[in-house]
Amino acid sequence: MDNLLKHRTNFKFGGPAKKIITAKSEVELIGALKDLKLKKTKYYILGGGTNIIANDKGYGGVIVKIAAANLKINGKKIICDAGLSLGKLVGAANSAGLFGLETLAGIPGTVGGAIYGNAGAYGREISKFLKKVKIFDGKNSRWLPRTSCGFFYRESVFKKKPWVILAAEFNLPEGSAKKLAEKSKEIIKIREKKYKPNLRCAGSIFKNVFAKSGKIPAGRLLESVGAKSMRIGGVYVPQQHANIIINNGRGKAADAKKLIDILKKKVYRKYGIRLEEEVQYLGF
Ligand SMILES: Cc1cc2nc3c(=O)[nH]c(=O)nc-3n(C[C@H](O)[C@H](O)[C@H](O)COP(=O)(O)OP(=O)(O)OC[C@H]3O[C@@H](n4cnc5c(N)ncnc54)[C@H](O)[C@@H]3O)c2cc1C
Known part of the structure; x- marks a missing residue:
């Protein structure tokens, strides 16, 4: 694929980036970030590109596309990589009968992007049942407890610090898999009226x-x-x-x-x- 940002963002805006790196694992991602730091090259982290207006002139740095997407369920605990699509996380939680993410069905993008902006819909934000977030701070990777993530409405510490979200752990209460799937389906139906498929947009432009x-x-x-x-x-x-x-x-x-x-x-x-x-x- 070419380096045009309009081909990487849902709004379909944006000229070329100097380079685009796709990191398919945490090891690859940390390696790339350390290398960029060493070379003093500016970079921008890209998840699904669903909440971004990219400049028509492009970006004179490196785009690091987060693509690691593993997911593990252990009892009421889900651990996943930041590059997993939010839709897959919601589907997996619903199927496992784990309550708390079903209202996020239909929000496009990745888990990392959703944590960055504390994405939410229908009365629930992604931070609600988040236990901790694994980050890379430029030198080391470490787990941050939810209480250190500064979550509030569409805000998090990640909007202020140059940290990269690597993975997340959720602790979810039990629910009925059937009811959770029904709830998500109902929400997707409502959302499809507001957002027709393939609409070139970024969801809501402004915060309430x-x-x-x-x-x-x-x-x-x-x-x-x-x-x-x-x-x-x-x-x-x-x-x-x-x-x-x-x-x-x-x-x-x-x-x-x-x-x-x-x-x-x-x-x-x-x-x-x-x-x-x-x-x-x-x-x-
Ligand atoms: C049709 C449509 C409907 C939408 N509906 C909703 C909605 O109901 N509720 C809602 O909250 N949002 C909604 N959105 C907005 C958007 O989908 C969310 O904000 C989503 O969580 C962004 O995820 P992303 O992976 O696409 O992030 P991107 O758009 O790729 O990035 C957004 C920001 O997050 C940063 N980022 C991404 N990944 C990481 C990471 N791993 N580490 C550090 N920083 C990172 C990027 O640098 C960028 O600043 C909608 C968007 C569209 C197009």
Whole structure:
């Protein structure tokens, strides 16, 4: 495959990276990271590329694609690599009759990406039943207990530290395999109405807002400032949800960034609220 980031991200934006390394095991990954550090080469960690806006001009460093994807179940414990797809983790937990991950069904990307952004849906975040996270801190690998991961809504310590997530251990309560599978199926059905297959997007662009009065959905604020009618080039906000931006296939990351900045300004002017992006920027 070529080095174009638009071929590696769900939004389908992005020019070439200098190089892309695919690390298929933890040993390979740590070896590559140590080598990059030694050569003082800048790098960016890529999971599934489902929450990223990559610069049209590309990235002048090395992309390290996390692809180790082992999974082990031992009683109520699941240990898996960061490169495992979240969907596979959810499926395995459901089949083993382990409760707690079933509401995350349908969220694309990897386990590492989900931990980085504390991904969640339908009232549950990935951090809820996480016991510990294995990281590489540039020198050593070690396990961090959940309490040291700084999890809150769409946030974690991993957004602040240059650590690479290698693996995760979950401790899950028992449930009924049949009921868990039914729950996931039901959620996927609802999600498919919001996100048609192969939609070029990154899910919700902005985080919801938590005020003293409670949760304010970013979509509601955006809708009230006319987001749904907005478009720049091949990038637009669809009618079905004001907190999503779609690339029609000819869109540019620069247009998405412009649209995001305009939306933020409009919401700030009307409500005095500064919306924060959930989506991550690569190469900006
Ligand atoms: C259609 C659609 C629906 C979505 N629905 C939801 C939803 O319901 N809830 C939700 O929370 N999100 C949702 N998302 C957003 C996205 O899927 C999640 O944020 C997902 O967890 C990102 O995982 P990823 O592997 O694709 O990460 P990437 O997009 O590859 O990376 C995201 C960030 O994580 C970092 N990262 C990735 N892996 C690692 C690692 N191993 N170590 C350190 N850093 C790492 C990257 O450097 C980057 O900064 C949706 C996206 C799409 C396209």
